Amino acid sequence: MLNEGSTLILKGTAASPGVAEGVVKIVQGSHDAPHFEEGSILVAEMTEPTMVIMMNRAAAIVTNHGGITSHPAIVSRELGIPCVVNTKAATTTLRDGMRVRVDGGKGEIYIL
Amino acid sequence: MVAYPNWIDEHARSVYQAWIGMVPSQWGALNFLELLTHLDGTFIKKMHQAVRTLKKERSVEEVAKSISSPSVLRCAFWYLTQEYATAEHKDKATFREVAEYLVEILRFMVPVDTFALTQNLGIRQEEIERMLKETPWQEGNPASARELGKLYNSAAAVAFALYRDFFPQVSHEVYGPYDANSRFGEGCILLVKDFPDLKHTELWPQTHSFSIGTLKIFQILQGVSFSCDWIGMHSRYEGDLINGLRASAVMANGQFVSSPEEIKKVRGALEHAAVEHSSVYEKMSIDEWIIKTLEWECFQFINFFKLAGMDWKPTKEMLENTKGKPVPLGVSVDSFPPFEEYGTNPEYEIYWLKDLYQ
Numbered sequence: 152m153l154n155e156g157s158t159l160i161l162k163g164t165a166a167s168p169g170v171a172e173g174v175v176k177i178v179q180g181s182h183d184a185p186h187f188e189e190g191s192i193l194v195a196e197m198t199e200p201t202m203v204i205m206m207n208r209a210a211a212i213v214t215n216h217g218g219i220t221s222h223p224a225i226v227s228r229e230l231g232i233p234c235v236v237n238t239k240a241a242t243t244t245l246r247d248g249m250r251v252r253v254d255g256g257k258g259e260i261y262i263l
Numbered sequence: 264m265v266a267y268p269n270w271i272d273e274h275a276r277s278v279y280q281a282w283i284g285m286v287p288s289q290w291g292a293l294n295f296l297e298l299l300t301h302l303d304g305t306f307i308k309k310m311h312q313a314v315r316t317l318k319k320e321r322s323v324e325e326v327a328k329s330i331s332s333p334s335v336l337r338c339a340f341w342y343l344t345q346e347y348a349t350a351e352h353k354d355k356a357t358f359r360e361v362a363e364y365l366v367e368i369l370r371f372m373v374p375v376d377t378f379a380l381t382q383n384l385g386i387r388q389e390e391i392e393r394m395l396k397e398t399p400w401q402e403g404n405p406a407s408a409r410e411l412g413k414l415y416n417s418a419a420a421v422a423f424a425l426y427r428d429f430f431p432q433v434s435h436e437v438y439g440p441y442d443a444n445s446r447f448g449e450g451c452i453l454l455v456k457d458f459p460d461l462k463h464t465e466l467w468p469q470t471h472s473f474s475i476g477t478l479k480i481f482q483i484l485q486g487v488s489f490s491c492d493w494i495g496m497h498s499r500y501e502g503d504l505i506n507g508l509r510a511s512a513v514m515a516n517g518q519f520v521s522s523p524e525e526i527k528k529v530r531g532a533l534e535h536a537a538v539e540h541s542s543v544y545e546k547m548s549i550d551e552w553i554i555k556t557l558e559w560e561c562f563q564f565i566n567f568f569k570l571a572g573m574d575w576k577p578t579k580e581m582l583e584n585t586k587g588k589p590v591p592l593g594v595s596v597d598s599f600p601p602f603e604e605y606g607t608n609p610e611y612e613i614y615w616l617k618d619l620y621q
Contacts, residue, residue, distance in 0.1 A: 203420035
């Protein structure tokens with residue numbers, strides 16, 4: 152599917168509305184923090200407390216798992232950033248450095 | 264049809280709605296629901312001892328004040344129903360007495376929508392009026408709204424690090440929505456985000472160096488609706504939280520913090536605490552996780568037990584019943600049955616609550 156020069160690459164549950172574009176950074180824990188730049192798209196199997204600093208810098212959050220009241224979903228709504236959860240395969244479909252658009256209202260991720 | 268009290272249906276509807284929005288298979292690290300099956304009524308027995316004393320010696324108001332938030336009591340009640348439903352030796356009279364007393368306390372704490380089907384009104388109206396009048400409100404803007412979001416995330420991360428997936432409500436509660444029109448104009452609501460226990464050396468001696476023990480975030484939102492399910496932190500919004508922030512206030516360690524620099528400093532301390540404490544938990548063995556999980560189960564009632572003149576920690580029976588028992592990592596529940604089945608199938612705890620009245 153094409154949308155303004157982008158291709159739909161992944162879908163999940165829409166957890167926090169808004170649209171953000173940025174560079175993917177797949178994270179596993181606090182050791183990823185030094186390499187996580189402000190405005191990156193945080194991609195993880197699931198968020199956890201060690202990721203707090205990166206979540207505070209992220210432009211959007213995408214996870215493999217989670218429901219609409221899961222940790223990433225609740226926190227993203229408070230941060231006012233888009234979030235898509237339950238994609239099943241974000242950490243295997245997306246790659247570090249990919250430029251993507253996250254539509255948190257539709258639960259869709261586009262590669263740019 | 265057997266008659267049973269209405270609160271069982273109220274409780275069931277709220278719990279069910281909450282479960283639909285969650286993915287329990289990702290809860291961890293330890294499968295607490297499995298651990299509960301090994302208790303075989305031993306925590307219920309400890310609770311019953313406290314209930315017997317408190318009913319005789321303390322007022323409902325005093326007991327309600329000993330519990331840190333309504334969501335703690337809602338969750339704890341549900342865990343107790345799980346323990347009872349899976350116990351090999353069921354003592355119906357004992358559990359009924361505990362259940363009815365806890366529901367009485369919860370009704371006192373939250374007279375309206377007690378089980379939080381859509382809202383969590385655990386703060387009395389007179390206290391809300393005082394907050395609206397006396398809080399040193401700062402004018403809201405998108406930048407401050409984003410900073411509050413980061414502050415919230417950081418405090419929530421500490422609560423998550425200290426109490427993990429099954430007990431974060433011990434230090435993470437969201438109250439609201441309250442009508443704030445009288446003070447801020449049409450379409451305004453007040454939310455209170457409360458983190459009452461971000462440092463507790465009785466449970467985690469490692470937290471002695473944490474600089475932030477309590478945090479409250481007060482938000483006035485306009486054109487934003489709020490709802491939750493069963494647990495206050497299960498927040499859902501319609502509207503724009505960033506552009507809808509009309510006013511806010513932050514209280515850390517009981518003192519209002521007003522400048523953006525001070526708020527960022529508090530946030531930094533919380534971020535650091537969350538990361539630091541996560542590594543403490545991750546380094547623990549499975550046997551240590553089992554003991555810590557039992558401690559959490561008791562700790563949520565720490566002041567309740569103290570009020571009853573009891574030690575808050577797990578009993579010898581609780582430790583013996585769980586010692587060496589297999590407790591898997593991660594929860595195996597991936598889906599939930601239709602609501603009617605949830606309320607009638609003996610595989611689920613609601614059946615056993617109704618059975619108390621047969």
